[in-house]
Amino acid sequence: MRFYPVLTDDGSISLYNTEVGDIYHSSIGAYTEALNKYTLPSGIIEYCKTSNKVNILDTCFGLGYNSRVSITEIIKINPQCKINLCILENDPYVLAYSLLVSIENEPGLVVKALKFVILASELIKQAIENILKDVTFTHKQRLDLKLIKQLEKIKSYNVKDEIDSKVMLHNIYYPPQSKSNKMGEKIQYKSNSINIDLWLCDARHAIQQVEPYYDFIFHDPFTPSKVPVLWTVDFFSEYKRILSDRGNITTYSSNSAVRNGMFETGLCVGRTKPVGRKTSGTIAYKNSYYLINELNDLEKGLLDTRSAIPYIDKDFSLTNKEVINNRQILVNKSDKISASKYLRLNGIC
Numbered sequence: 001m002r003f004y005p006v007l008t009d010d011g012s013i014s015l016y017n018t019e020v021g022d023i024y025h026s027s028i029g030a031y032t033e034a035l036n037k038y039t040l041p042s043g044i045i046e047y048c049k050t051s052n053k054v055n056i057l058d059t060c061f062g063l064g065y066n067s068r069v070s071i072t073e074i075i076k077i078n079p080q081c082k083i084n085l086c087i088l089e090n091d092p093y094v095l096a097y098s099l100l101v102s103i104e105n106e107p108g109l110v111v112k113a114l115k116f117v118i119l120a121s122e123l124i125k126q127a128i129e130n131i132l133k134d135v136t137f138t139h140k141q142r143l144d145l146k147l148i149k150q151l152e153k154i155k156s157y158n159v160k161d162e163i164d165s166k167v168m169l170h171n172i173y174y175p176p177q178s179k180s181n182k183m184g185e186k187i188q189y190k191s192n193s194i195n196i197d198l199w200l201c202d203a204r205h206a207i208q209q210v211e212p213y214y215d216f217i218f219h220d221p222f223t224p225s226k227v228p229v230l231w232t233v234d235f236f237s238e239y240k241r242i243l244s245d246r247g248n249i250t251t252y253s254s255n256s257a258v259r260n261g262m263f264e265t266g267l268c269v270g271r272t273k274p275v276g277r278k279t280s281g282t283i284a285y286k287n288s289y290y291l292i293n294e295l296n297d298l299e300k301g302l303l304d305t306r307s308a309i310p311y312i313d314k315d316f317s318l319t320n321k322e323v324i325n326n327r328q329i330l331v332n333k334s335d336k337i338s339a340s341k342y343l344r345l346n347g348i349c
């Protein structure tokens with residue numbers, strides 16, 4: 001099995017990926033990270049104090065902390081707020097494990113809606129079967145047996161029996177979009193309080209079909225050096241197309257190539273407060289009027305170095321390796337100063 005559920009420092013569950021040899025969240029905790037890197041810096045709580053509707057796009061939903069923590073906080077201050085949530089995620093196993101996550105005070109209607117959507121997916125149901133069949137997993141990870149029992153219980157939950165008549169749920173199947181991709185699914189859930197669109201496929205495929213407008217976009221792929229295809233100028237242009245006028249995009253990364261990629265699409269780029277490390281995150285807007293924390297002078301200067309040459313994937317068809325190699329060619333040709341030289345000149349080793 002590729003994943004084991006693990007506990008992080010704040011007591012919330014994360015996943016250990018045996019292929020990558022890494023945990024999905026930093027040690028400060030999955031919940032704490034979501035709250036401090038996405039919910040609070042995005043301003044979504046303030047927004048929902050006065051708005052009875054919010055549209056959220058969660059790219060690389062994973063276990064779902066970023067949108068689930070945000071929605072939990074929104075409902076605390078405005079129980080009337082109607083939530084439209086669009087989820088982009090390509091891994092049915094991670095979504096299966098997301099059913100094991102429990103967030104304090106998470107509204108029952110959100111838990112129920114997510115359960116419906118996730119268990120309506122044939123690909124996720126198959127993933128749950130495989131997890132439960134994986135003997136090595138249960139033998140090696142005795143500590144997590146309790147969680148696996150929970151998954152067993154969840155599997156027996158019958159979506160069709162529980163669904164009420166006001167809820168609309170339907171699946172659309174997609175053939176693979178590229179050589180590296182498996183079959184995809186789109187599932188829609190509609191109710192009075194929350195609508196969910198789940199795109200279980202490569203986010204690059206989904207993003208081209210997502211319709212405007214989103215107020216808050218949470219961007220949480222693996223690091224740009226590992227998965228550059230989700231950090232390209234072209235992907236950010238799609239964000240610009242679907243972002244509402246006062247909306248914003250938040251991400252944990254402070255990578256100059258990422259920030260510059262956002263700039264190149266015409267977005268206004270600022271910083272979020274550092275959490276659990278020295279570097280800040282990034283927040284981008286369509287409209288500079290809403291930008292509160294500008295990049296500092298050092299960060300702005302870095303955008304004029306070689307390291308800020310952005311990632312490109314015009315047709316959304318390249319592999320990660322191709323995107324990296326193409327960018328490297330541009331870096332080698334560039335006559336811009338390197339980031340390390342720039343930092344040295346500014347007294348930072």
Ligand SMILES: C[S@@+](CC[C@H](N)C(=O)[O-])C[C@H]1O[C@@H](n2cnc3c(N)ncnc32)[C@H](O)[C@@H]1O
Pocket residue numbers: 024034060061062063064065066088089090091094201202203204220221222227230
């Ligand atoms: C850092 S984790 C996200 C953590 C997540 N936000 C959470 O709260 O648990 C990155 C996620 O990106 C997903 N992913 C990787 N490549 C993707 C792609 N091309 N399209 C959609 N999702 C992708 C992975 O399956 C993984 O769940």
